[in-house]
Amino acid sequence: MAERRVQVTSRLGLHARAAANLVRVAMQFQSSLTLQRLDGNAEADAKSILSILTLAASRGTELRVVAEGADEQEALDAIVGLFSRDFDEIEKVNGERFYRATNELRCKGLGVSDGIVIGRVLRLQEGTHEVYRAHIADADLERERRRFRAAVRLSRRQLEAIKNRAEKELGRGHAYIFDAHLLFLQDAKLTRDVEDYIVKEHSNAEWAAKVVGDRLLSIYTQINDDYLRERGSDIEDVIQRLLANLTGESPRYPNLSEDAVIVSTDLLPSTIAELNLNHVKAIATDAGGWTSHMAIIARGLGLTAVVGLRDFYHRTRTGDQIIIDARSGEVILHPTGETIEHYRFTVHEPEPTVETQTKLECGPVTTRDGVEISLRANVELPTEFQAVRDFGACGVGLFRSEFLLSRPGLMSSEDEQFEVYKELVDAAGEYGAIVRLFDVGGEFGPDLKERERNPALGLRAVRFALRHQQMMRTQVRAILRAAAAGPLSLVIPMVADVADIRLAKRVIEEEIERLASEQVTFSRVRIGAMIEVPSAVLTAEKIAAEVDFFELGTNDLVQYTLAVDRGNDKVSEWFRTLHPAVLYGISRTIEAAKHAQIPVIVCGEMASTPAYAVLLVGLGAVDLSMTPAMIPRVRSVLTQINASDVRELALKSLAAATADEVEDLVKNLSLSA
């Protein structure tokens, strides 16, 4: 046996990356290698990263290294050498020594709502399912262990692939996180404990992995060192991955702390709908753009959000302190005390709340030259219904009903939907509400396992409804029944032409006949078409002859007219709402509706932006539907304009050649929101 005393001198102590290096060196020797704290508090196996981290050896900690075996002297020399070289982790990133725990990391994205929030990171990967305990019979125990080992192997392959990619795209400085994950995964302390648990407790592998993972996590939460305590999130990540691979499903959401800032690569709108929103303070995602559904929801709920942060997620750990500044689109990880102080003085709630507004007007707004404009609300979740009245909306111009399918693939029954639509009718009052048939597919995947290669151009919206008619019929029946309680209309999303309308209307007529023959109380509804793809714009006159109203979805109209994926941050520069081609589509649609004497409601995000709303009025729009919280601002701006003056602006914009030119024209408007 050989032993030597060492001291931890590196600034971050014996943290995950250092421990990973230590394990790698220790593994090269046959001898057993033990690390003992000189204060007698703990002892660790130098070949187990989990064990090393529980030493909580911060800077200055003294340890005894004990080696025993054939090559004990060489092993001891190698380990002591590694301590003296601060675990070989001096690494240059951008020419500087990289300390991710102490360096403030600023990242610029796109602020899609208002507000500044100081909170703690909660990393969220799209979703794991509940883990249940199952009893495994003696005869099946070996099979269960094999199943667990297979999940470990699969997780390892996935992590290796992620690590390689991270190395290429982010450099070794970031990829080390996955080294640590790989070591956790291979750590006998984890794998042996899970297998032992399976056998002793006759437990299924999922449950065993969860119990062992929870135990390890609880050890970490007790560690008296901030940095090391936070490494618990690495274990959490690995366990989640294992569980996902065991169940074949994705991980679910953890409990939220009071000041949770959700950090994710991409967040499904349905995930936001499922979160406990009392606790979520903000959202930061790698993907997304201004009109991605996640951004729309965040605005609707008044959540501070920054999207399009690209490779930010992998730099964070659950528990990290973070500042989200949606006004500038900046997020700051590990902010210094000074930065926090600075922001403490500027932190404020996202939107002016209703209480802070002195007098809130409601109903339509009139321009200075007497043109009346209806301001309606776009809502996604029943929790937003109250906002319709609070912000003085003329009813609900668009209910994005697909958010009722709060988890992908989970269907609300006819009765459940009926209750929600009835609530909607109550909330909307005399002006009524428009329910959009489920706009699933595209961003809102009904079954993520079957994601299409090009979902925006795939089986989305009305196409999905026509292909899955049972789902459509259930929804139509619920809408027709709720319409008996008050003014309710139905709009068909993403129609490409008259053929889509005719097919959809036939299904609706059949359900009307069925309800009548069953003697169920219902009422006929007005049927509208969402105009949001170029083919619908180009055949708008023909569609107008078949429907009661139009809804102009400017978000998709921009996406499809300019061929720019609305959720892809890499092409966000090309997503230009004020592009003359888009304005031409809007103008053409409004003219076709006027000609057919049917109303047209503009319900994309464009209507929520005061200066753009002015341009819409110039293009002839008199019915706008928007995020409820934006109604007071849009109202205020529209009271300052003459519709005839902004008509001039619209004509000049239509004649412009580029989005830049239109933006310049709009910037010259002097209006105060």
Ligand code: PEP
């Ligand atoms: C639109 O496309 O503009 C629209 C209103 O619908 P969504 O954003 O839900 O696609």
Ligand code: MG
């Ligand atoms: Mg749309």
